[in-house]
Amino acid sequence: MSKKRVLILSEGFGNGHTQAGHALAAGIKKLYPDTKTKVMELGSFLNPIIAPWILSAYRVTVNTSPALVGMLYRKKYEKPVGRLTRLALHKMFYQHASQVIGQLKPDVIICTHPIPNAVIARLKASGLRVPLFTLITDYDAHGSWISPEVDQYLVSTPEVKELLLQRGVCPDAVRVTGIPVHPNFWSIQDKASARSELGIKQMPTVLVMGGGWGLLFKEELIDKLVAWRNRVQIVYCTGSNEKLAEKLRACPAMQHENITVIGHTQEVSKWMDASDILITKPGGMTCTEGLAKGIPMLFFESIPGQEEKNREYFVSHGFGMELSSPELIDQWFHSITEPSQSTLIYDKVSPLYQPDCCAKDVISLLRKPSVQAKLEYAYL
Template sequence: MKAVILTISAGGGHNTAAKAINECFSERSIETVTIDAYKYFNKYLSDVVENGYLFSTKYVPKLYGKFYRMAEKKSDTDIKMKMGAFGTALVLRKFARFIAAQNADVIIATHIFAGELLTILREKGILDESVKTVGIVTDFTVHPFWEETNLDYYVTASELLNYQMVKKGIPEEKILPFGIPVHPKFSKKISKHEARGLLGVPNKDTVFVIAGSMGFGDVAHHIKNLDKSGHDFQIIAVCGNNKKLKAHLEKMKDKMNKDMFVYGFVNNVDVIMDAADCIVTKPGGLTVSEALAKKMHLILIDPIPGQEDRNSEFLLNCGVAIKVSETFPVDEAVHLFYDNKIKTEYYDRIIDAVAKPDAGMKLGEFVEKVCRKD
């Protein structure tokens, strides 16, 4: 059995989901080929999409948020607004030849643009009906334009999104609420004591702060507020590829009251999550899914207007997160976490119900059954 996994580099979540699916499928001995659906065929186009998303979310986030809201509000009678129409025209011919050569049983799209490519291939009769197509919705909402695709199945973060999907015109029988796929390592857990030993940090209360991949938000500001807390905890900060932030935090930590351990890009986020009591993070779909898989308590900061606002709404309405604001800073949020035992016990129960640590494995199992049946 063979699966082609299509991603597009606009934000880190789509690539992370693709890697997670690849890992889960490999454990089930499903052959996989993963490509960036634009970069593979037209690097210039990929750069335009990736840099455009980075610029808009980092430098003009309110404008990005307004466009996202406008897209959400477009009615069923509006002319279709194919987000990837220009990109589709540039890569479609090469993409069609590539897909034909793969002889795949299933093709999985972790981004709406890739889903549109598959839809056009199907409409033109280029993609054989026997090849199953699956879209992965990588947030706790249904992004605009997924309703303009025509795939066989759609994987969502939760069955609580079924109503929203059906409202958008996607048949319920196509919806697979398996959860956003995360790497299998996030479904395993070790004790805080063991995790802290592996990291070489003291065995004491720990707050994990992780910066978003796009560099949006003011992590340093939140850490300064954490340092004001009267609770005795240490901070682990992961900056990812944001070298400027890492250098800034390294300078900050010598002047802080609390101990802080600063990292750049790491491959052991799962171990850091096990070492920590709670996580301070932007509400990106993949990071949140990984944290929930680890049964972590979420403190949300600096959502990007658009899909991350919707993620915040979903998580707060489900009761699995605390959200920081100008009038409710992060030190107060952490105080609420540590000192309100009734609330933390409640969070534990709700997290158990919302978390989907085996999403990737469930998708692999489903793909095997469907393709074997056909």
């Protein structure tokens, strides 16, 4: 097969969308090294001054008014991106996005966020002939993902496929690929060796993630966690939120040899391998990475909307439990310190989930005669 060019477009509303794009790009490069991939956050690239303000406002809303986020999600749940919104995006991005595509000449454009998806769909309605694949990065299908110009939907589960079919999407246009994770998550390392490489103790270990936006600093949760610090090793991963990391490190209750606070790290895969339990917000990417690693998950404070849907999927399929009360921590921590007495039983890995599937399917779709025919005339 001749060398292919894959352009992946995302936005920074939450880390998962862009993370999924980079994971897919890395998976494609691993399996098909000759393929050229490029990942871009479209808004940040085309509007580097305005985009940070919009993202900042979104973060503030998520932190201070999560109920509002949920209300808007539900209100627009069945609706595609509206005509006026598409027109506004068209005015903001049309010329620049069209120029970028013309310069890069991708064989396929894959969107991992509804905003660039709407922009490219509008370009296709105006004559762009490059195939558009839409990668839905959650375990739900909000109406904003759906556009008639999309050539192929890549979705997480058969349930999400069914949601699209109920909204009139052609069955042939939907493929269950799973959400892509970085190739680092395609295999599982022995716990003992992972702990040794990370320089932590050989003892029951809990990884706490999802604090990148400061949503995990809850005194009640911390008090319940540190009560186990003599029997359980606790690792807090705050991502890019250095203020939260400093706050945690300064907390007197956290001053213990069995408690570790880390910020941004490229070793999330290894930290998951080293851990027995993952406590996290149910973002689509983190949950999928946990699924790939076969680690039981406790879900903490879901943002209303897609995170609630993610949590419902993983709980209903036996991959974790909602942390509905701090007392559940006692039950779960007891299960890893006294496993012979534990009554908690969770499936390890979904038989339907293959972490390399999405990358393989993208390349196989590019080989389809119908896609090849479109590519022959895309840049004439």
